[in-house]
Amino acid sequence: MKNIFSFLCVCVSLLVTTASYGQFNRYDSTLKMGRTGYRVICSNKSLDQNELAVRPIGFDKDARELKFYIKGRVQKVEIDDLNNNNFPDIVVYIFSGIHSEYGNVIAFVSVENKTFMPVAVPDASMNGKISDGYKGHDDFQLMEGTLMQRFPIYKQGDSTSNPSGGKRTVQYGLVGSENAGYKFQLLRFYDTK
Numbered sequence: 001m002k003n004i005f006s007f008l009c010v011c012v013s014l015l016v017t018t019a020s021y022g023q024f025n026r027y028d029s030t031l032k033m034g035r036t037g038y039r040v041i042c043s044n045k046s047l048d049q050n051e052l053a054v055r056p057i058g059f060d061k062d063a064r065e066l067k068f069y070i071k072g073r074v075q076k077v078e079i080d081d082l083n084n085n086n087f088p089d090i091v092v093y094i095f096s097g098i099h100s101e102y103g104n105v106i107a108f109v110s111v112e113n114k115t116f117m118p119v120a121v122p123d124a125s126m127n128g129k130i131s132d133g134y135k136g137h138d139d140f141q142l143m144e145g146t147l148m149q150r151f152p153i154y155k156q157g158d159s160t161s162n163p164s165g166g167k168r169t170v171q172y173g174l175v176g177s178e179n180a181g182y183k184f185q186l187l188r189f190y191d192t193k
């Protein structure tokens with residue numbers, strides 16, 4: 001009886017732990033603007049490493065699929081024209097951490113639908129302007145060609161489940177060119193209670 005009770009406790013513990021990691025199923029989605037776009041596939045099996053495949057759709061016949069490994073899991077993908085050149089770009093939202101609390105973004109920018117290039121968004125924890133009080137729990141979305149990031153601000157002594165510093169909203173814009181390369185630049189940020 002004691003062994004059965006111990007076994008049941010372990011099973012319940014595993015179920016609770018697995019549920020707390022967040023629900024990430026295999027990601028397979030196609031996004032288009034007109035006749036062109038991208039198919040994004042990620043197995044999302046591992047907390048640490050997953051293969052991400054980004055396949056162009058309706059691009060020049062020489063455009064090739066990109067495959068590489070990411071740290072974390074894909075949660076969602078959005079499509080927009082980030083550099084106002086009338087070609088589709090996408091952003092891929094990736095979450096890592098034991099509870100999928102740390103968000104990251106990789107964008108893929110079309111080069112006149114002949115090819116496309118990846119562009120990473122700077123890590124909020126590495127930017128001294130916005131990192132104070134940052135402990136993840138990110139929320140991202142596209143807004144009129146810019147990328148918005150929002151996260152709770154933690155004060156000294158706050159528990160993970162109870163941040164008391166309000167929220168910080170950060171706006172990024174894509175800058176650069178096809179020849180010089182692109183990067184995301186912090187445009188502005190503000191805190192709210």
